[in-house]
Amino acid sequence: MFPFSYTRxxxxxxxxxxxxRGGRYIAGGTTLVDLMRETVERPESLVDIxxxxxxxxxxxxxxxxxIGALVRMAEAxxxxxxxxxxxxxxxxxxxxxxxxxxxxxxxxxxxxxxTRCTYFRDVTADCNKREPGSGCAALEGHNRTHAILGTSDxxxxxxxxxxxxxxxALEATVHLLGPDGERRVPFADFLLRPGNTPHREQALRKGxxxxxxxxxxxxxxxxxxxxxxxxxxxxxxxxxxxxxxLHIRGGVIREAKVAxxxxxxxxxxxxxxxxxxxxxxxxxxxxxxxxxxxADGARPLKHNRFKTELLKRTVERQLRVVGGTK
Amino acid sequence: xSTESVSxxxxxxxxxxxSSAPTRRTFIATTTAVGGAAVAGGVIGxxxxxxxxEAAAAPPASRVSLTVNxxxxxxxxxxxxxxxxxxxxxxxxxxxxxxxxxxxxxxxxVLVDGQRHNxxxxxxxxxxxxxxxxxxxxxxxxxxxxxxxxxxxxxxxxCGYCTPGQIMSGVGCIKEGHTGSPEEIREWMSGNICRCxxxxxxxxxxxxxxxxx
Numbered sequence: 388m389f390p391f392s393y394t395r396x397x398x399x400x401x402x403x404x405x406x407x408r409g410g411r412y413i414a415g416g417t418t419l420v421d422l423m424r425e426t427v428e429r430p431e432s433l434v435d436i437x438x439x440x441x442x443x444x445x446x447x448x449x450x451x452x453x454i455g456a457l458v459r460m461a462e463a464x465x466x467x468x469x470x471x472x473x474x475x476x477x478x479x480x481x482x483x484x485x486x487x488x489x490x491x492x493x494x495x496x497x498x499x500x501x502t503r504c505t506y507f508r509d510v511t512a513d514c515n516k517r518e519p520g521s522g523c524a525a526l527e528g529h530n531r532t533h534a535i536l537g538t539s540d541x542x543x544x545x546x547x548x549x550x551x552x553x554x555x556a557l558e559a560t561v562h563l564l565g566p567d568g569e570r571r572v573p574f575a576d577f578l579l580r581p582g583n584t585p586h587r588e589q590a591l592r593k594g595x596x597x598x599x600x601x602x603x604x605x606x607x608x609x610x611x612x613x614x615x616x617x618x619x620x621x622x623x624x625x626x627x628x629x630x631x632x633l634h635i636r637g638g639v640i641r642e643a644k645v646a647x648x649x650x651x652x653x654x655x656x657x658x659x660x661x662x663x664x665x666x667x668x669x670x671x672x673x674x675x676x677x678x679x680x681x682a683d684g685a686r687p688l689k690h691n692r693f694k695t696e697l698l699k700r701t702v703e704r705q706l707r708v709v710g711g712t713k
Numbered sequence: 714x715s716t717e718s719v720s721x722x723x724x725x726x727x728x729x730x731x732s733s734a735p736t737r738r739t740f741i742a743t744t745t746a747v748g749g750a751a752v753a754g755g756v757i758g759x760x761x762x763x764x765x766x767e768a769a770a771a772p773p774a775s776r777v778s779l780t781v782n783x784x785x786x787x788x789x790x791x792x793x794x795x796x797x798x799x800x801x802x803x804x805x806x807x808x809x810x811x812x813x814x815x816x817x818x819x820x821x822x823v824l825v826d827g828q829r830h831n832x833x834x835x836x837x838x839x840x841x842x843x844x845x846x847x848x849x850x851x852x853x854x855x856x857x858x859x860x861x862x863x864x865x866x867x868x869x870x871x872c873g874y875c876t877p878g879q880i881m882s883g884v885g886c887i888k889e890g891h892t893g894s895p896e897e898i899r900e901w902m903s904g905n906i907c908r909c910x911x912x913x914x915x916x917x918x919x920x921x922x923x924x925x926x
Contacts, residue, residue: 488816
């Protein structure tokens with residue numbers, strides 16, 4: 388680990404001031420400290436924001452939810468409002484990491500976490516995300532766990548978060564605070580696809596701070612849930628996953644929110660699946676037909692061809708679990 | 714690996730100065746790439762030289778006061794020091810173990826302000842005012858914590874390396890109330906790896922202790 392200076396800040400003005408001068412924000416630190424030890428991350432100055440007043444979960448007008456950036460994963464998962472309004476968020480969090488890490492890591496940090504691509508984490512390997520222009524060792528390397536959607540010739544790394552998949556499905560908004568004030572960015576625009584600039588991962592301006600994630604109100608009753616498929620039963624990143632939320636009234640699906648994880652360079656929203664569901668009556672045939680569209684545009688690599696079929700089956704099963712089989 | 718390469722390994726870091734040497738993986742990859750004897754006096758030696766220069770220039774340090782097992786302690790540490798290294802190297806509390814040093818195995822689990830955390834991923838300088846409980850602080854005098862006793866009664870370990878972390882994590886798991894069934898315990902204890910594979914008995918020890926509460 389390289390040496391760094393350390394500052395603790397107690398209000399957002401102080402934080403933004405330090406951020407403007409090039410300081411790197413640290414919240415739970417579960418990703419950053421790990422990557423600093425591997426010398427993948429080499430910040431010269433850490434700004435400890437854990438004392439900022441961003442730890443509130445509250446319902447918004449109309450039945451949405453605002454989760455402060457510094458709410459711990461464990462707190463968010465267990466919060467009664469999260470559990471009752473959006474089970475998909477609680478489930479995605481509780482299927483992430485370990486109990487220890489969930490006690491430490493924050494919601495803001497979770498959506499900012501960096502890829503688990505082994506070549507990104509190995510400073511001796513070529514990686515355009517870590518060292519722009521150096522190449523991508525994963526393209527022809529061990530790419531079984533890599534992305535099949537949203538990839539480019541420069542990068543095929545997945546975004547590792549589970550709760551970000553739920554946020555993407557629910558069309559959340561990320562609240563940011565920067566030197567020029569507050570702004571809100573739709574979740575779909577916050578995390579960036581790699582393109583030719585895989586080192587740019589978020590639509591953040593210099594010194595900007597994530598302050599909250601807001602989930603919009605959806606019509607009720609709403610059923611939702613998260614399914615995660617992985618190599619071992621617990622404490623593992625997703626090979627595929629599905630976040631599903633359905634509003635069914637009068638026997639007809641009126642709203643459908645679906646996204647997948649483990650397959651995309653960013654959490655992968657599935658609008659074609661959603662369109663296929665809305666206006667239809669739940670049935671086993673409908674789930675199958677809708678899920679068939681989940682892998683549209685997939686570009687599998689040598690070792691992850693299985694993900695195309697696995698993704699469809701993951702989505703189909705979670706539609707069945709959430710929507711019933713009638 | 715050649716003996717020259719091995720001789721290039723620096724001595725253990727002084728307390729307060731965690732090594733900035735390459736990780737094992739980086740070291741092996743670099744020596745493999747550059748190859749053999751040239752490495753000892755070349756790339757790796759050079760990179761260690763950088764390390765000692767950094768140490769000579771006194772890397773940024775901070776003062777932090779925290780309570781460990783009921784005792785208030787104030788120390789000035791290199792900002793890079795993890796809570797795990799603070800406990801083991803500075804305070805001589807070697808019960809908490811270093812397994813992966815990456816938050817993947819749980820051997821370093823301690824309670825920070827009553828919650829189970831990975832000490833290896835916690836920077837010590839961030840713990841101003843925190844209350845830390847380690848395996849050494851769990852017993853009440855000569856009387857073991859019920860979960861410590863249950864691990865003995867159930868024979869819930871073989872080599873014992875993961876045991877302090879398992880027990881601290883189990884205390885957290887019981888406190889969080891995730892002990893409704895063996896399946897629930899397994900899920901909520903999945904951040905603690907046991908290479909000997911004593912999971913059945915570990916789950917039993919946690920379950921019995923939770924039931925007695």
